Amino acid sequence: GKNEYDLLVIGGGSGGLACAKEAAQFGRKVAVLDYVEPSPQGTKWGLGGTCVNVGCIPKKLMHQAALLGSALKDAQHYGWNIAQPVHHTWSVMAQAVQNYVKSLNWGHRVQLQDKKVKYFNMKGSFSDPHTVRGLTKAGKETVVTAENIVIATGGRPKYLTHIAGALEYGITSDDLFWLKESPGKTPLVYYPFILHLYGIIAYISLTDASPDVSLECAGFLTGLGLDTTVMMRSIPLRGFDQQMASLVTEHMESYGTKILKKCFPTKVEKLESNRLQVTWKNTDLGMEETDSFNTVMWAVGRAPDTETLNLETVGVKTNSETGKIIVDASEATSVPHIFAVGDITEGRPELTPTAIAAGKLLARRLFGQSSELMDYENVPTTVFTPLEYGCVGLSEEAAVQCYGSDNVEVYHACYKPLEFTVAERDATQCYIKV
Amino acid sequence: SVQAPKEDKLQKLLEMNGHTSVPHSYDYDLIVIGGGSGGLAAAKEAAKYEKKVMVLDFVMPTPLGNSWGLGGTCVNVGCIPKKLMHQAALLGQALQDSRKYGWQFTEQVKHNWMTMTESVQNYIGSLNWGYRVSLREKNVTYENAYGEFVGPHTVKARNKRGAEKLYTAERFLIATGERPRYLGIPGDKEYCISSDDLFSLPYCPGKTLVVGASYVALECAGLLAGLGLHVTVMVRSILLRGFDQDIANKIGEYMEEHGISFIREFVPIKVEQIEKGTPGRLKVTARSTTGNQIIEGEYNTVLLAIGRDACTRKIGLDKVGVKINEKTGKIPVNDEEQTNVPYIYAVGDILQDKLELTPVAIQAGRLLVQRLYGGATNKCDYVNVPTTVFTPLEYGACGYSEETAVEKFGEENIEVYHSHFWPLEWTVPSRDNNKCYAKIICNIRDNERVIGFHVLGPSAGEITQGFAAAMKCGLTKEQLDSTIGIHPVCAEV
Numbered sequence: 064g065k066n067e068y069d070l071l072v073i074g075g076g077s078g079g080l081a082c083a084k085e086a087a088q089f090g091r092k093v094a095v096l097d098y099v100e101p102s103p104q105g106t107k108w109g110l111g112g113t114c115v116n117v118g119c120i121p122k123k124l125m126h127q128a129a130l131l132g133s134a135l136k137d138a139q140h141y142g143w144n145i146a147q148p149v150h151h152t153w154s155v156m157a158q159a160v161q162n163y164v165k166s167l168n169w170g171h172r173v174q175l176q177d178k179k180v181k182y183f184n185m186k187g188s189f190s191d192p193h194t195v196r197g198l199t200k201a202g203k204e205t206v207v208t209a210e211n212i213v214i215a216t217g218g219r220p221k222y223l224t225h226i227a228g229a230l231e232y233g234i235t236s237d238d239l240f241w242l243k244e245s246p247g248k249t250p251l252v253y254y255p256f257i258l259h260l261y262g263i264i265a266y267i268s269l270t271d272a273s274p275d276v277s278l279e280c281a282g283f284l285t286g287l288g289l290d291t292t293v294m295m296r297s298i299p300l301r302g303f304d305q306q307m308a309s310l311v312t313e314h315m316e317s318y319g320t321k322i323l324k325k326c327f328p329t330k331v332e333k334l335e336s337n338r339l340q341v342t343w344k345n346t347d348l349g350m351e352e353t354d355s356f357n358t359v360m361w362a363v364g365r366a367p368d369t370e371t372l373n374l375e376t377v378g379v380k381t382n383s384e385t386g387k388i389i390v391d392a393s394e395a396t397s398v399p400h401i402f403a404v405g406d407i408t409e410g411r412p413e414l415t416p417t418a419i420a421a422g423k424l425l426a427r428r429l430f431g432q433s434s435e436l437m438d439y440e441n442v443p444t445t446v447f448t449p450l451e452y453g454c455v456g457l458s459e460e461a462a463v464q465c466y467g468s469d470n471v472e473v474y475h476a477c478y479k480p481l482e483f484t485v486a487e488r489d490a491t492q493c494y495i496k497v
Numbered sequence: 498s499v500q501a502p503k504e505d506k507l508q509k510l511l512e513m514n515g516h517t518s519v520p521h522s523y524d525y526d527l528i529v530i531g532g533g534s535g536g537l538a539a540a541k542e543a544a545k546y547e548k549k550v551m552v553l554d555f556v557m558p559t560p561l562g563n564s565w566g567l568g569g570t571c572v573n574v575g576c577i578p579k580k581l582m583h584q585a586a587l588l589g590q591a592l593q594d595s596r597k598y599g600w601q602f603t604e605q606v607k608h609n610w611m612t613m614t615e616s617v618q619n620y621i622g623s624l625n626w627g628y629r630v631s632l633r634e635k636n637v638t639y640e641n642a643y644g645e646f647v648g649p650h651t652v653k654a655r656n657k658r659g660a661e662k663l664y665t666a667e668r669f670l671i672a673t674g675e676r677p678r679y680l681g682i683p684g685d686k687e688y689c690i691s692s693d694d695l696f697s698l699p700y701c702p703g704k705t706l707v708v709g710a711s712y713v714a715l716e717c718a719g720l721l722a723g724l725g726l727h728v729t730v731m732v733r734s735i736l737l738r739g740f741d742q743d744i745a746n747k748i749g750e751y752m753e754e755h756g757i758s759f760i761r762e763f764v765p766i767k768v769e770q771i772e773k774g775t776p777g778r779l780k781v782t783a784r785s786t787t788g789n790q791i792i793e794g795e796y797n798t799v800l801l802a803i804g805r806d807a808c809t810r811k812i813g814l815d816k817v818g819v820k821i822n823e824k825t826g827k828i829p830v831n832d833e834e835q836t837n838v839p840y841i842y843a844v845g846d847i848l849q850d851k852l853e854l855t856p857v858a859i860q861a862g863r864l865l866v867q868r869l870y871g872g873a874t875n876k877c878d879y880v881n882v883p884t885t886v887f888t889p890l891e892y893g894a895c896g897y898s899e900e901t902a903v904e905k906f907g908e909e910n911i912e913v914y915h916s917h918f919w920p921l922e923w924t925v926p927s928r929d930n931n932k933c934y935a936k937i938i939c940n941i942r943d944n945e946r947v948i949g950f951h952v953l954g955p956s957a958g959e960i961t962q963g964f965a966a967a968m969k970c971g972l973t974k975e976q977l978d979s980t981i982g983i984h985p986v987c988a989e990v
Contacts (some may be wrong), residue, residue, distance in 0.1 A: 072990030114984070122923065123985050126924045134591040141585035142724075143592060149602045156599030159925045214949035253783060287599075416982045416989065442981045453983070481577065482584045485616040 071209035076112020078405030078418030079215030109168030129286025228331030277362030304458030533569020534847030535858030536672035566625030586723025646813035684768030703797030893961030
């Protein structure tokens with residue numbers, strides 16, 4: 064029979080929504096399925112995807128909160144008389160951030176409505192190449208058929224399930240941004256603000272993917288006054304320019320974040336006091352160490368959200384190592400009329416702006432007679448660590464590898480932001496190179 | 498005066514023909530008059546080529562007796578202290594924002610002018626010192642003396658104590674910059690201050706009237722208000738003449754909505770002292786520009802920021818035949834910064850029809866020296882020079898304003914793309930959601946080339962710098978559209 068929709072998008076995040084809204088502009092019949100499986104700790108959120116709910120947006124706002132903490136210190140040098148002590152209340156910030164995110168959820172729903180895109184708060188899985196089964200939280204089922212389908216289900220944080228206690232006691236970025244004050248509402252989550260004196264948090268990062276997440280979170284938590292430690296198995300910010308990566312972590316260390324290098328956790332246990340005892344192996348010293356924390360957060364990479372999609376049934380090929388969906392330059396999968404955009408796609412940067420651009424261009428090619436393909440070259444990005452790192456193009460290592468060290472010239476300089484002078488701030492790591 | 502050009506020509510001919518330069522018994526290869534951004538950059542560059550260089554720098558005290566060290570306007574009474582005090586004001590705003598982000602501290606937060614000013618002056622002092630050391634290290638002779646031409650190839654240097662010396666040089670570079678203009682009304686020099694005095698004022702200015710609508714006026718008004726002071730701006734006609742007027746008005750609106758009063762279409766006609774003090778109390782009488790209405794107001798401080806005049810009238814230019822624009826005092830130069838007298842050059846704020854910016858002066862000074870002594874041919878590119886106005890809502894611009902673009906290319910050939918934006922950092926503290934703004938002006942006939950870039954919002958300078966490089970490369974609208982944004986930042990708009 065005839066397909067109900069011209070386009071069905073599975074996943075209401077940056078890529079999915081951009082694609083759906085663009086397709087609707089061409090007068091097409093479009094539907095979006097979005098569903099958030101609660102995190103192991105029970106956290107969930109509304110329409111908008113990772114970026115809006117548990118990524119870029121809350122991260123940048125909390126980073127801003129931390130920067131303002133530094134600004135308070137600077138302000139004294141500039142003549143502002145602020146009585147000490149100054150302290151930070153997590154719940155005030157969290158509430159403000161969460162309210163803003165909720166307004167964005169609302170905004171997205173209204174936008175879809177305005178553009179006449181049908182929205183289903185359902186979890187989708189394929190029945191056949193043009194049919195998707197949607198399941199609500201309550202278990203009610205709806206069948207949707209579409210001429211074209213775009214998979215944009217993104218990713219979710221990985222857990223180190225082989226480590227005892229990791230799943231039960233640890234949180235991830237999915238939970239961090241939604242922590243509220245009262246323990247009653249979200250059981251099993253450990254609150255960073257409790258016992259401010261001992262407010263200790265451990266971040267454990269394998270730095271294979273989303274390495275910036277752990278450093279960014281550790282950064283702003285330190286800035287908010289919490290005793291924060293980052294544990295990493297090997298090198299920070301793998302894939303980024305290594306000289307810059309070490310400047311970033313050097314700065315964080317001088318800023319107050321503790322960094323445990325060449326260590327990996329072996330178990331997490333809950334103590335009577337409700338604190339968490341973490342045991343780890345220090346590969347440099349070759350010995351086991353242990354310490355207790357209020358909260359343990361995992362930032363060991365993100366896994367593509369494809370498990371429940373039933374991709375095998377329809378034959379959509381994924382990369383055997385990463386699990387991500389394989390697409391060509393036009394975002395097409397191995398199955399005709401099925402496409403994918405965003406974090407779920409293999410070999411693409413995991414960034415909101417690229418997902419949005421790819422989604423829009425895809426819609427224009429499908430319905431707008433365009434043939435423009437997405438250009439993934441020279442995509443700029445920024446890591447919002449306490450000392451921010453912006454970059455575009457090749458790292459020094461990649462450039463040397465690509466062109467040979469004889470053909471590469473590096474121009475660089477250290478600099479001191481004028482604003483740091485009166486504030487008596489250390490600018491040792493402020494640096495730029497082309 | 499006829500001899501000098503001939504001698505130079507002869508020397509040039511000899512050089513061109515491969516002969517080494519005829520040795521003259523000049524004291525120096527180059528004497529730079531003015532130790533500011535342009536002058537020092539040129540002097541240090543010349544020293545690299547092992548030329549014998551002298552810098553003469555002297556600061557005539559302000560009417561109120563204020564003076565400062567080596568470095569010029571930017572370092573002492575311009576860009577540097579301005580940006581630091583602007584930062585102090587921004588931090589005041591940050592304090593307010595931080596409460597919404599969960600930071601807790603006493604409700605009443607006051608600003609201490611002296612703490613800030615001392616810190617700022619200390620930093621400037623370190624820069625003055627740094628420049629002196631730098632010149633010494635590079636073997637550039639520096640004299641804190643007032644230089645003026647007395648004859649061909651000869652200047653007289655008069656120091657603070659009145660002692661005079663004569664020096665000769667093969668070439669000269671005039672980089673004497675400018676000083677604030679006064680109104681020429683009763684009480685202006687006795688009671689009013691200028692930007693030359695503001696940044697080292699040894700007491701809090703209190704309730705201030707800023708006269709003028711230049712970027713200096715608006716930046717100062719903005720920062721003073723940001724520090725908690727009561728500020729009024731008296732404007733004769735339009736804001737930020739020469740800048741994009743659409744943006745200028747938005748800046749004015751923003752300032753007004755944030756507590757700064759504007760008195761439009763009035764000019765002061767007299768300033769009287771009601772009470773002495775630090776600050777004292779002043780009475781300002783002003784007349785309307787559109788009628789006969791007279792108003793009066795009382796202020797602690799009156800800051801004049803109505804423009805700057807080139808320091809070219811008292812340096813003996815007539816003695817060596819250097820032509821200046823009689824009306825403005827500025828010096829016309831060719832595209833190699835050469836005056837009408839071949840061995841005399843000029844850079845910086847004193848140049849006619851060139852931008853009054855530190856980076857421009859530095860670049861021009863350096864390139865000039867590279868051409869003179871290094872065999873280079875690069876000329877200073879004065880097109881698409883980016884700049885930023887550090888008003889409370891910062892404004893970064895590069896290229897044409899909308900008005901100038903329409904004038905030059907015709908309205909039908911211009912397309913303007915624009916957008917308001919709400920910085921993510923402003924959401925939580927509920928700050929204005931419709932004030933930040935960006936626009937680009939494109940030339941339709943030239944591939945929609947971006948010929949004007951304007952952004953109004955936080956960190957405007959940081960945003961604009963990169964786009965200036967892109968415009969130099971010939972950025973088109975299409976290229977801009979296909980550039981992926983960084984999320985979430987203001988610049989992605």
